[in-house]
Amino acid sequence: MSDPDCIFCKVVRRELPSEIVFENDELIAFNDIGAQAPTHLLIIPKTHIATLNDLGAEHADLVGRMVLKARDLAAERGIDDDGYRLVANCNAHGGQTVYHIHLHLLGGRQLKALG
Ligand code: 5GP
Ligand code: ZN
Numbered sequence: 001m002s003d004p005d006c007i008f009c010k011v012v013r014r015e016l017p018s019e020i021v022f023e024n025d026e027l028i029a030f031n032d033i034g035a036q037a038p039t040h041l042l043i044i045p046k047t048h049i050a051t052l053n054d055l056g057a058e059h060a061d062l063v064g065r066m067v068l069k070a071r072d073l074a075a076e077r078g079i080d081d082d083g084y085r086l087v088a089n090c091n092a093h094g095g096q097t098v099y100h101i102h103l104h105l106l107g108g109r110q111l112k113a114l115g
Pocket of ligand 2: 002003006007008009010047048049099100
């Protein structure tokens with residue numbers, strides 16, 4: 001499913017330019033436009049799911065593969081041993097600004113405590 005007005009669906013449809021670093025039939029990963037660290041990738045499903053609250057049991061494998069892909073991308077960039085952070089924000093208090101679920105993969109420098 002694709003949402004005509006969603007920014008990340010537009011990335012998937014190539015209606016918005018982005019620096020895509022990985023794509024397969026169900027996932028896409030690209031550089032965050034406002035990078036907060038030397039590595040700041042977004043890993044998203046191609047299908048439109050607005051928030052973590054919209055996930056069902058049927059999405060368990062998809063979410064698992066998002067995490068594994070993030071792990072693989074960290075290894076490819078050589079940041080796995082030093083470490084990295086995976087973040088998924090949900091709704092206003094979580095700081096979500098794009099309502100299409102995504103994992104942030106952050107690394108390449110010492111990250112500060114969450115808060
Ligand atoms: P959120 O705040 O929803 O967890 O994260 C959304 C992220 O998407 C932000 O880090 C923001 O910089 C990034 N972002 C927003 N619009 C675009 C865009 O058009 N292209 C790319 N590559 N990243 C975007
Ligand atoms: Zn979307």
